[in-house]
Amino acid sequence: MSGDWAYEADGYFEEQYPLSPLDDHLIHQTPDPIRVAATTDPRFFERHWNIFHDQAGELLIATGGSFYPNLDTAEAYAIVTCRGVQRSVRAFRRIGANRGSIHVGPIRPTIVAGMREWRHELDAREHGLAYDLTWRDSHRQMYRAAYGSLENGNPPGGQRHVTAGFESFGTVGGWVEFEGERFTLDPGTARGTRDRHWGIGRGVGGPRFQSDGKPPKAGWIGGVWIAFRDFAIWGPIVLYRYGDSRARYGKVRKVDRRFRFEPVTQVFAEAVIDFTLDNGDMKRVHFEKLGQQTAFMTCGLYGGSPDRSIWQGDAQPDGTVQGDRHDLTDPDIRIALRGLDEHHCRITCDGEVSTGLLQPLEPDAFLACERDEKGWAFL
Secondary structure: OOOOHHHHHHHHHHHHOOOOHHHHOOOOOOOOOOOOOOOOOOOEEEEEEEEEEOOOOOEEEEEEEEEEOOOOEEEEEEEEEEOOEEEEEEEEEOOOOOOOOOOEOOEEEEEEEOOOEEEEEEEEHHHOEEEEEEEEEOEOOOOEEEEOOOOOOOOOOOOOOEEEEEEEEEEEEEEEEEOOEEEEEOOOOOEEEEEEEEEEOOOOOHHHHOOOOOOOOOOOOEEEEEEOOOOEEEOOEEEOEOOOOOOOOEEEEEEEEEEEEOOOOOOEEEEEEEEEEOOOOEEEEEEEEEEEEEEEHHHHOOOOOOOOOOOOOOOOOOOOEEEEEEEOOOHHHHHHHOOEEEEEEEEEEOOEEEEEEEEEEOOHHHHHHHOOOOOEEEO
């Protein structure tokens, strides 16, 4: 034995089910072993989600993974868009005895220091991708939980949906290989955002776990992940850097959006968004998409795989690895992939220029503007 419980558990602990090496640590919160979830709902999930980007608009990386303890399935994805071409890798395995290792196939994230530093490695050169990246958090993470309604839950009488966890911004450094070309990300300029969420629902299992049998929406229609010198907006909250004198986190009280879309695809192109914060400030941010630098998250199973044959939590043969390549300069490709989309943008506020991310649900955002819904309008 290597002495590293994070990578050896399955081979040694099969006969000790449901115990795992984590049960030797004094961290239990219920009488059950660590690998036993406190709910039997099959939609219970643990998830990490990460977006990294340069400042030049040439390189965008989206990577993440999920565990579904009650389904004994784990999945992970890596999406890299370089100069308008997107490559992605998806990998699958059973969770097994070990909840400590979050590696899935060639996608190998490692927690170096909890809530401070991760290392992300990928070796999938047969799919044109490889990287070795170090992420360091720069903004204070705070616990949040968003609960759905018991009265209006789906299915009726089931556990209410909940997403809990924390979010952050940070810096990233290392190298990325894309179709044989190597790029360097300088932690002095390259940045991104991440979250660690867990909960029940969020489209796990696709149509088979929906009471109406219909595909669930891929996510929230109004995602915004932007960081400036003095403030950072992560969806509905305002995050502060470590050591900031402002306590906990702030809140976004109101959002007024004006969008311009590509005429054929109805995919985002430009926006001006007014954010009213809980301290009374109003921040007007101008978003301009950088070329076709988008990560289409259907390639990470958000809203189902591109052909809608695999949904988050679906079991695949242990060790399955898939990959695909898409030329995003083709509007037909953008239409086929659109859904929950991460657009790398030039962002401007109060004279400061940087880059950040806009994540609309598409074409839902276009339709919201077309219907003149509150807070949504055409630019």
